[in-house]
Amino acid sequence: MSYTYKDIISTLRRTGCKITPQRRQIIKVLQSSTSHLTPAEVFEKVNCNSSGTGMVTIYRTLEMLEKADLVCRFNLNNGHTGYLIRRPHQHHHHLLCNRCGLVIDLEDCHLEKLVKQVGADTGFTITEHSFELTGICPGCQQAENDARSSRVGIST
Numbered sequence: 001m002s003y004t005y006k007d008i009i010s011t012l013r014r015t016g017c018k019i020t021p022q023r024r025q026i027i028k029v030l031q032s033s034t035s036h037l038t039p040a041e042v043f044e045k046v047n048c049n050s051s052g053t054g055m056v057t058i059y060r061t062l063e064m065l066e067k068a069d070l071v072c073r074f075n076l077n078n079g080h081t082g083y084l085i086r087r088p089h090q091h092h093h094h095l096l097c098n099r100c101g102l103v104i105d106l107e108d109c110h111l112e113k114l115v116k117q118v119g120a121d122t123g124f125t126i127t128e129h130s131f132e133l134t135g136i137c138p139g140c141q142q143a144e145n146d147a148r149s150s151r152v153g154i155s156t
């Protein structure tokens, strides 16, 4: 379950963030999306219904949501950054589908031991780590198989 619109607003209120109508619009767009959105996609969707929300406001709002631990941020294959309203738990990793953009939260982190080891080996105080897996989801694999078999059907 991801956060509801109400959860997000009340969390932001608690942390003393100002909630402007433009921010509300951005949060609504993010909240109603099941896949990740790039800042440019947020911009497009926000300006569908209302106008006058600039890119700067979108970046600032995304930054604010990230600081409040309300959105997942990850790197997309095309070099863009995607955002998704975060599931209500803390540290986790992501599995992304290259084809359709499906994102799965991997709830268990198995990297603590490795992180400790690397810290000990290098003398670093390691404060953060990220780990993302990309691939092709079962749905896209199925679609590819179907496309392939229908192509074979036509050529024979």
Ligand SMILES: [Zn+2]
Residues within 6 Å of the ligand: 097, 098, 099, 100, 101, 102, 136, 137, 138, 139, 140
């Ligand atoms: Zn997929």
Ligand SMILES: [Zn+2]
Residues within 6 Å of the ligand: 072, 086, 087, 092, 093, 094, 104, 105
């Ligand atoms: Zn996540």
Ligand SMILES: [Zn+2]
Residues within 6 Å of the ligand: 091, 092, 093, 109, 110, 111, 112, 129, 131
């Ligand atoms: Zn981790």
